[in-house]
Amino acid sequence: xxxxxxxxxxxxxxxxxxxxxxxxxxxxxxxxxxxxxxxxxxxxxxxxxxxxxxxxxxxxxxxxxxxxxxxxxxxxxxxxxxxxxxxxxxxxxxxxxxxxxxxxxxxxxxxxxxxxxxxxxxxxxxxxxxxxxxxxxxxxxxxxxxxxxxxxxxxxxxxxxxxxxxxxxxxxxxxxxxxxxxxxxxxxxxxxxxxxxxxxxxxxxxxxxxxxxxxxxxxxxxxxxxxxxxxxxxxxxxxxxxxxxxxxxxxxxxxxxxxxxxxxxxxxxxxxxxxxxxxxxxxxxxxxxxxxxxxxxxxxxxxxxxxxxxxxxxxxxxxxxxxxxxxxxxxxxxxxxxxxxxxxxxxxxxxxxxxx
Ligand code: AN7
Numbered sequence: 374x375x376x377x378x379x380x381x382x383x384x385x386x387x388x389x390x391x392x393x394x395x396x397x398x399x400x401x402x403x404x405x406x407x408x409x410x411x412x413x414x415x416x417x418x419x420x421x422x423x424x425x426x427x428x429x430x431x432x433x434x435x436x437x438x439x440x441x442x443x444x445x446x447x448x449x450x451x452x453x454x455x456x457x458x459x460x461x462x463x464x465x466x467x468x469x470x471x472x473x474x475x476x477x478x479x480x481x482x483x484x485x486x487x488x489x490x491x492x493x494x495x496x497x498x499x500x501x502x503x504x505x506x507x508x509x510x511x512x513x514x515x516x517x518x519x520x521x522x523x524x525x526x527x528x529x530x531x532x533x534x535x536x537x538x539x540x541x542x543x544x545x546x547x548x549x550x551x552x553x554x555x556x557x558x559x560x561x562x563x564x565x566x567x568x569x570x571x572x573x574x575x576x577x578x579x580x581x582x583x584x585x586x587x588x589x590x591x592x593x594x595x596x597x598x599x600x601x602x603x604x605x606x607x608x609x610x611x612x613x614x615x616x617x618x619x620x621x622x623x624x625x626x627x628x629x630x631x632x633x634x635x636x637x638x639x640x641x642x643x644x645x646x647x648x649x650x651x652x653x654x655x656x657x658x659x660x661x662x663x664x665x666x667x668x669x670x671x672x673x674x675x676x677x678x679x680x681x682x683x684x685x686x687x688x689x690x691x692x693x694x695x696x697x698x699x700x701x702x703x704x705x706x707x708x709x710x711x712x713x714x715x716x717x718x719x720x721x722x723x724x725x726x727x728x729x
Contacts, residue, residue, distance in 0.1 A: 381406060383443055387543050390578065391444060392536070398447045400475055404439035405543055407431045409551045409690070414658040415671065419678035423688040425556070426655075426671075427548060430663055430696030434496060437568060437694045438468035440544060441537030446472040448536045449528040455479060458527035460514035462564065462617045463493030464695055469530050470500030481527065483507055483514040488616045490664065490700035510611060511565075512622045532567025533624045541568055545575025546584060548690055555585035557685070561692040562669035563593035563602065563640060564618035566629035568694065573632035590686070591638035593629060594673035596666075600642040602629060614645045614703065617666035617695060643672040651675060653707070655693070662697030662704075670694075 382401040384393055408431060412424040429437035446469070449457055456479035459469045466482035466489075473480035482497050486506035497504050507514050515531060522529035532538060549555050555576055561569050569591060579585040595603055596613030601621055608621035623629065633640050643651075652668035654675075655661045670691040677683050697704060712728065714720040 383440060383540065383543060384447060387546060390543075390546070390582070391539055393444075393447075394451070396451055398450045398476070400443060400447050400450070400472065402433040402439065402443070402471065402475060404432050404443050405547065407544075407547070409548065410659075410661060412659050412661075412691075414654075415674070419674060419683065421674075421678070421683060421686065421689055423556075424674070425552070425688075425690045426659070426661055427544060427690055427692045428661060428663075429544065429692060429694050430667070430699075434464075434467045434471045435492070435696035435699055436464040436468060437541060437544065437692070438464045439472075441532065441540035441567075441571070442468040442472045442530060444540035445528075445530045445534050445536040446476050446478065449478065449530070450476050452528070454528040456481065456527040457530045458518050458521055459483070459530045460511055460518045461489075461531075462511050462619060463489040463497075463699070464617060465531060466502065466504070467493045467496035467500070470497045470502035473502065474500045479503075479527070481505065483518050485509060485511050485514060485619070488619055490616055491702055492699040511620050512607075512611075515624065531624065532565055532570075538567060538571045538574060541571035542575030542578065544692070545572045546579055549576075549579045549584040552688070555579060555587050555589045556688045556690045558590040558592055558638070558689050559692065560592045560594070560670040560674050560689060562615075562618055562666050562694055563595050563629060564599075564620040564623065564666065566593075566602065566623040566625035568692070569593045569632055570625045570628040572692070573628075573636065589636060591632045591636040592673060592677070593633065593638070593640040594643050594669040595640065596648065596669060597642040597644045602626060602640045603642045613648075615648050615664075615666035615669060616700075617664060618669065641673060641676070643669050643676060647672040647676060652697075652703075656697065661693065663693040664695040664697055664699045665703055667693040667695050
C-alpha cells in the first residue's frame, strides 16, 4: 500500500491501455502527471483563445523520454534482459541510464561526440551508464546500436522499441483528462519522430475509448538545419543549436507523416533564431524554462500566428519536451560574464541600474 505521498506508477495508472502483464515489474521514479500550464502571454501574442504548455521537463530525468523508458526497461526486465543500449542526442541516454540503474541492468549509451548538452552528459555519467561518443551524428550512432542489439548483446531502448511509443502515448491521455477533451491542435518538436507518433497513437486511442470526443491536428516542428521530413529527404549533416533534435534521418519518419496527414496537420521548419526567441520568451514572459529543442513547438506556433495560419484553432497544447537546466551552456551564452562589484549597497544598486 502506498502512502498518499507515494510516487504514482505510470505503468499501473494506465495498465489497461498498455501492453503489460501482472509479471511486468512496476518500476517507477515519478514519471508522468506533468503540469499543463496556461500561457497567457502567448495567448495575447497569437490571438489564440487557449494556449497550454505540457511541461515534460518535470519528469524525473527532466524529459518526456521517462514515460517510454519506464515501460521499455520494465519489459526488458520481464523478458530477462541483462543490459540495455541506445543511441542518443542526450535525453534518451539520461533516461535509459536512470531506469537501468533503478532496475539493476547494465546500460550503454552511444552519443554524437561534441553535440550533447552538458546536463544530459552529467546524468548519463552519474547514473552509471557506459558512455561512448562516436565521431559522427546521432544517425550514425543509431545504425551502430541497431547492429549491436541485433547481435543480441543488449535490448535496444530507442523509440523503435515499440514499448517506448506505448509509454509516451500516456501524455496524450493526460492532456485529454486535464482539459476534459482533446485540444484542437498539438504543437510538438520533431527529431527522431517517436514522440509525434506516440501522441498521435494516444489521441486516436483516447477518441476510441471515450477519453476524447474529437480529433487533434498534429503540428510538428524540425530545426531548419535538420529538417529531413520537411524537405522529403535525409540530411547528411544536420545542424542546429537545438542539439536534442539534431537528427537527419528519423527512425519514425513514416509514422510522423501518417500522423500529419491523417490529422490534417503539418510538419514545418523553424530557424535557430526563432527557436532561441521562443526559448527566451517562454522563460522571460511565462516563467517556464525549457531546453532549446522544446521551444521549437512554441517557435512554430508563433510563426504560424504571424502568417495567419491558425484559423479554426482555439485550443492549443504545446509540448515542452525537456527541462531548460539540461543545457546550461545555451542559457549562459546570453550573459557570458557577470557584473562583479564590491559588496556594498551603493555599488550593487548602481550595478542593478546599469543592467535595467
Ligand atoms: C528535448 O534523446 O532523440 O521526435 O536521443 O530530447 O521523439 O525524437 C531526443 C529527442 C524533442 C524529439 N525534444 O523527439 C534522444 C532524442 C527533446 C528531445 C525531441 C528530443 P523525437
